Amino acid sequence: MAKHETEAQGLGTQVRQPEVGADIDYRALVSAVRDYAIFMLTPEGVVASWNDGAQRIKGYAPSEIIGKHFSVFYPPEVVKTGICEYELAVTSAEGRFEGEGYRVRKDGTQFWANVIITAVRDATGRLLGFAKVTRDLTERRLSEEALRESEQRVRLLVENVRDYALFMLDPEGRVASWNVGAERINGYSAQEVIGSSLARFYPPEDVRAGKPDLELRVASETGRFEEEGWRIRKDGTRFWANAILTAIRDANGELRGYAKVVRDLTERRKGDEERLRLIQAQEAVRLRDEFLSIAAHELRTPLTALLLQLQSMEKAKRSSPGPALRSARRLAGLVEMLLDVSRIATGRLELSKEDVDLVQLARDAIDRYSDEARRVGSEVLLEGDASVRGSWDALRLEQVFANLVGNALKYAAGSAVTIRVSGRDGEASFEVQDRGPGIGAEDLSRIFDRFERAAPSRHYGGLGLGLYIARQVVEAHGGTIGVHETPGGGATFSVVLPRA
Structure with a gap:
């Protein structure tokens, strides 16, 4: 050490650097x-x-x-x-x-x-x-x-x-001690960093702005400085740190240096940012649902009036409003779907349970889609028990049958569609099976989500809401709905419902 001081004095300046391992x-x-x-x-x-x-x-x-x-x-x-x-x-x-x-x-x-x-x-x-x-x-x-x-x-x-990085700074802001936590967080060994300026750990823009000196001055004047900000590791990477700088004074009040405690909060910051993105996404979904609800309600009134006028014209046989009536009914169905989505999103999907025959609901669905089945060249068959009764919401289950049968006729046009209804103790079930192109394995996990479909929308119409609503209705009854590949090709949708 004496040799070091002598050499320094020979240059005209006395420099005394802290030694590694010094007390x-x-x-x-x-x-x-x-x-x-x-x-x-x-x-x-x-x-x-x-x-x-x-x-x-x-x-x-x-x-x-x-x-x-x-x-x-x-x-x-x-x-x-x-x-x-x-x-x-x-x-x-x-x-x-x-x-x-x-x-x-x-x-x-x-x-x-x-x-x-x-x-x-x-x-x-x-x-x-x-x-x-x-x-x-x-x-x-x-x-x-x-x-x-x-x-x-x-x-x-x-x-x-x-x-935690725990280390001492001398009164000029140079590193005087270094612990294992400081080495782990900052990447420097004690030999590499002791004697270095505090500015070594700050981004260049903070150094140019005089931030390290400002922190030392505030800690010296007030006793303590705390903040969160970016710091630089030895390898040049940045991490988000919480830092506390405390002035150390002796009994006479003379400044002896600073105690610095640094904690790496990078992962916590990432978590905070992810939570913020989630909140923003949830708010976007809420605004979308609110818009859909308002739009659906606004469209419902004029559509109802239009349907009444078209039906009146059809009865009076003054003209042939058939195509217009079908389009209006389809549009009304889409509006009702949007309203159902709004009810589901706000927890307002209510059930009016009564004694219902599941087989009769299947027959009604076949009758309802008879014209469509003939148009696309498909036959809808009914198999299973003669009657399966339970306590359900008839109108909501009609929606489920309509969505499943309608999808089968849309995506499997020209092939046979089979509905199977069966019942056992405390439980009832039905399947809708088609012989169409089927559903890819990569699509099975998402087809019951909102606005999702297995086939591109440019090939088939619709909003991608039918299966989502079907799942919500079935689950509201305490049941389950799923889909699997039909042996020989096609898709089979299965619904299981508790009878009570």
């Missing part, structure tokens, strides 16, 4: 942090040291807690589960333990805490005890760490904490 006032570093409870446990789990942060969070003075087992911090019912022994066993075996749960203060009140326990070993690997870091997450405030114990225990504790 660091670790007690001052940890004691200055009051937002974290940091303390040592013996290998048996007995409290061996206590810091200001621990007293502030838990309420015990050192004389009240040192020498007691750390189980006093846990609710009695939790202690009975053996959690204390489990945490120490895991820490001893794996090197660390992290968890969250309720802890108890001296006054009996409970708070939600994040706890990290780290095994502390000497150079031979002998277990000396455990370093425990507790953070009060009740108000989600980052804490400052502190311990009151011997210099050796503080040194071991600081060097073994891996989830």
Whole structure:
């Protein structure tokens, strides 16, 4: 060191750089942090040291807690589960333990805490005890760490904490100490970084703006500075960090340096951004559903009047409104689908249950689609029991039959369509089977979703809502609906309903 100073003086400037491994006032570093409870446990789990942060969070003075087992911090019912022994066993075996749960203060009140326990070993690997870091997450405030114990225990504790970067800066803002957590988060070894300016960890734009100097000045003037922002690792990648900078002063008030606590919150930030995107997507869906509901209601009134006029013309035989009437009825059906989607989205899909014959509903569906079946060259067959009765909403199940039969005639035009109805104790079921092109395996998981279809919309009309509404109606009855490939080609839709 003397040679180094002599060479520096020969250049006209006396420079004294901190040496790696030089004695660091670790007690001052940890004691200055009051937002974290940091303390040592013996290998048996007995409290061996206590810091200001621990007293502030838990309420015990050192004389009240040192020498007691750390189980006093846990609710009695939790202690009975053996959690204390489990945490120490895991820490001893794996090197660390992290968890969250309720802890108890001296006054009996409970708070939600994040706890990290780290095994502390000497150079031979002998277990000396455990370093425990507790953070009060009740108000989600980052804490400052502190311990009151011997210099050796503080040194071991600081060097073994891996989830936080804990390091000292000298009064000029140069790194004076470096722990394992700082190396893990920032990527630099102690040899590489000690003596470096705090600005080394900031993006170039923040350095140009004088942000590191501003933080040092605020901490010096007010005692503390806290913020969240981007930091730079050794490899040039960025991470989102929460940083607390605390001024360290001696008994005379002279500035001795700064304690810096940094935590990598990149994953939490990603989670926050993902939640924001989800909220925005949900709001977009809500606005879409609201628009569809308003549009459907606005279209319903003039459509009803148009249908009445066309039906009146048909009865009077003044003209042949057949094509117009069919188009109006189809449009009215689409409007009703949109209204049903709106009811489902707002939880207003109601059922009016009565005694219903499922076989009769199948016959009605065949009659309703008889003209369409003839037009596309398909035959609709009915098989199964003669009568299957249960308590259901007849109008809603008519929708299910109509959607399934209508889809079969649309997508499997020219092939036979078979409806099978059967009943057994407490349960009824029906199938609609076609011999069309079938449904690809990649489409099976989504065809019951809103506005989804297995075939491109340019080939077939519709909104892609029929199967979605069918599923909602069936599930509202407490039943299930599914689809599988028909042997020999085609698709088979199966519905199972409870009779009551």
